[in-house]
Amino acid sequence: MSLVAASTAAPAAPAVEGAPEAAVATLARRGIGEVVLEVKDISLAFGGVKALTDISFDVREHEIRAIIGPNGAGKSSMLNCINGVYQPQKGSISLRGRTFAHMNPRQVAEMGVARTFQSLALFKGMSVLDNIMAGRNLKMKTNLFQQAIRWGAAEREETANRRVVEGIIDFLEIQAYRKTPVGKMPYGLQKRVDLGRALAMEPQVLLLDEPMAGMNVEEKQDMSRFILDVNDEFGTTIVLIEHDMSVVMDLSDRVVVLDYGKKIGDGTPAEVRHNPEVIRAYLGTAH
Amino acid sequence: MGAFLETLIGGLMAGMLYSLIALGFVLIFKASGVFNFAQGAMVLFAALAMARFAQWVPQVIGVQDKLLANAIAFVGALALMIVLAWLIERLVLGRLVNQEGITLLMATLGITYFLDGFGQTLFGSDIYKLDVGMPKDPLFMFQNVFQGGILVSKEDLYAAVIAAALVAVLSLFFQKTATGRALRAVADDHQAAQSIGIPLSRIWVIVWSVAGFVALVAGIIWGSKLGVQFSLGLVALKALPVVILGGLTSVPGAIIGGLIIGVGEKLSEVYVGPMFGGGIEIWFAYVLALLFLLVRPQGLFGEKIIDRV
Numbered sequence: 001m002s003l004v005a006a007s008t009a010a011p012a013a014p015a016v017e018g019a020p021e022a023a024v025a026t027l028a029r030r031g032i033g034e035v036v037l038e039v040k041d042i043s044l045a046f047g048g049v050k051a052l053t054d055i056s057f058d059v060r061e062h063e064i065r066a067i068i069g070p071n072g073a074g075k076s077s078m079l080n081c082i083n084g085v086y087q088p089q090k091g092s093i094s095l096r097g098r099t100f101a102h103m104n105p106r107q108v109a110e111m112g113v114a115r116t117f118q119s120l121a122l123f124k125g126m127s128v129l130d131n132i133m134a135g136r137n138l139k140m141k142t143n144l145f146q147q148a149i150r151w152g153a154a155e156r157e158e159t160a161n162r163r164v165v166e167g168i169i170d171f172l173e174i175q176a177y178r179k180t181p182v183g184k185m186p187y188g189l190q191k192r193v194d195l196g197r198a199l200a201m202e203p204q205v206l207l208l209d210e211p212m213a214g215m216n217v218e219e220k221q222d223m224s225r226f227i228l229d230v231n232d233e234f235g236t237t238i239v240l241i242e243h244d245m246s247v248v249m250d251l252s253d254r255v256v257v258l259d260y261g262k263k264i265g266d267g268t269p270a271e272v273r274h275n276p277e278v279i280r281a282y283l284g285t286a287h
Numbered sequence: 288m289g290a291f292l293e294t295l296i297g298g299l300m301a302g303m304l305y306s307l308i309a310l311g312f313v314l315i316f317k318a319s320g321v322f323n324f325a326q327g328a329m330v331l332f333a334a335l336a337m338a339r340f341a342q343w344v345p346q347v348i349g350v351q352d353k354l355l356a357n358a359i360a361f362v363g364a365l366a367l368m369i370v371l372a373w374l375i376e377r378l379v380l381g382r383l384v385n386q387e388g389i390t391l392l393m394a395t396l397g398i399t400y401f402l403d404g405f406g407q408t409l410f411g412s413d414i415y416k417l418d419v420g421m422p423k424d425p426l427f428m429f430q431n432v433f434q435g436g437i438l439v440s441k442e443d444l445y446a447a448v449i450a451a452a453l454v455a456v457l458s459l460f461f462q463k464t465a466t467g468r469a470l471r472a473v474a475d476d477h478q479a480a481q482s483i484g485i486p487l488s489r490i491w492v493i494v495w496s497v498a499g500f501v502a503l504v505a506g507i508i509w510g511s512k513l514g515v516q517f518s519l520g521l522v523a524l525k526a527l528p529v530v531i532l533g534g535l536t537s538v539p540g541a542i543i544g545g546l547i548i549g550v551g552e553k554l555s556e557v558y559v560g561p562m563f564g565g566g567i568e569i570w571f572a573y574v575l576a577l578l579f580l581l582v583r584p585q586g587l588f589g590e591k592i593i594d595r596v
Contacts, residue, residue: 083482109484121482123475125536126468133465134472138484140465144493147464158465201483 032253033061036237037082037205042091044077044261051077052088052261059205064231064238066248068272069258070281075241076118078258079207082239083115084108095205110138114203116194118210118241124183128193131182132168135200136161168196172226188219195226199234206230208240212247220244224251249273257281289429293437294553300440302549303447304508308526309533309541310454311501316535317474318494319380320388324395327523328402329368329499331515334506335406336364338415338515357419361503368499369492376491384487385477403520412517417510421445446508453504457497458538470494474536528576534586543587548572 037059044052052074059065067075080086082093084105092099095111103111114135123131139161142154169175172192177185182193191211198206211227212220224247230236242248248255249269257265257272259281265272272278308330315323323329340360350356379394422441430436461467473480473490481487506515509522526545533544556568579586 105481106484115482121476121479123472134468135483144466
């Protein structure tokens, strides 16, 4: 596992700016490639409140990249900028070299970025199957009238997409809940459905907003396993916001640390763990 | 017994027509979380368009066959309702994304008054007769079972069948198609729907168009019963108790609610009415809705409101 490799190989030297040599070497060993997502000098303010100030970092292909920080550090704001929910006042975000400024969440989704939500945003009245099928929306090409009269193409499309969705349901081990309205499911399983819906988009980049928030230890272990499997089996690049430090250290290849909207650390988990500023801002107070 | 059945059947058929209007409310509320106060105005607007187009088509294009002229007028009125849906999304709703429910409600109140005025500017404010060939003669059924048989209005019967078919088709569309699924998704969570690439604006145009279609059918049925006039917009008020009873988020609820109100109204008028000196048909539905609000605020089939504390 990467954690073992990282914590033994990485030097204890603090790394504040950018990803140092040692980190890149570790990444190469795990088959992590080019920069996929690049965030440059992002600043976001709500009125007089500065949520983010000059944040820059990159995410590499096949990587699990974590964004951590104490409450109110700007983690979710950062994710919402990438997702197009917020429009940063300054800076740029580019995906595989294509810069996108002023994009709405739908356009970001079309570019292959999927996300999950911290406070569940599932379609509560709909079954698990329908929720995940809804995630296939962008893959559906037939029009309203073809669907209405159950035209052959619409029918075939539905079947093909259904097959993919059944695969995801198997993968997440929620077969038994296929037809259950998600509102009636236990919390931990709802989180899986949220992940499933995002996976249904076959995203290039998957944004996870506190995937373990409010979970018990077992649920956390399950979710960690799913995240690693997604990363391994589908090669999906993952950007992860998390509160739980132990989870972050185990899962991620590299970590960005935010505090009061500023970046105070960036590097492998081991590097970040020994960064004095991070310890002061985060570990020292929270744990 | 014969009289009871007659009242019951009359009530069921009237109820089906209430359901049809209630359906318009439910569709829009489900898909956009907007309580569309303008539904009644849309019914009036659609009926006015239909009535005038039906007059203009023989005059302007010279189509004399009544059925064909009505069909052309129907397509024209439907096209107008779709344009209206598009305009409402473009000019009003699209600019109010993620606003409070009350803001959206006020916006639809504005649309109501605009449509009332604009419809009359465009089509005139006279009372128009709408003749789509609904039979006016009554039908006598079970003449060998009951003495004198049961009198059923053929017009109401046709209307009820049309309404039932429409409701069935729309339910299937919502449950079984990918677009229907996207509509339900938007209804549950705007933000999540956007994050999986569902285009909100297109969904809203579709749902307002469907509501416009429902308003048109309701307008034609009611219009051919009562004549197309300003008060047609008020039949929507009759649908309010129906949606309270059935739940704002449930298509089957709109149907059952409509039937309960229809039957309740007629039966209460005949059997309870005399105690109050009659005339309770007008307010019975509202009292029923009030009682329901006390016991089940989410309606019969609405989603239960659970707040986590």
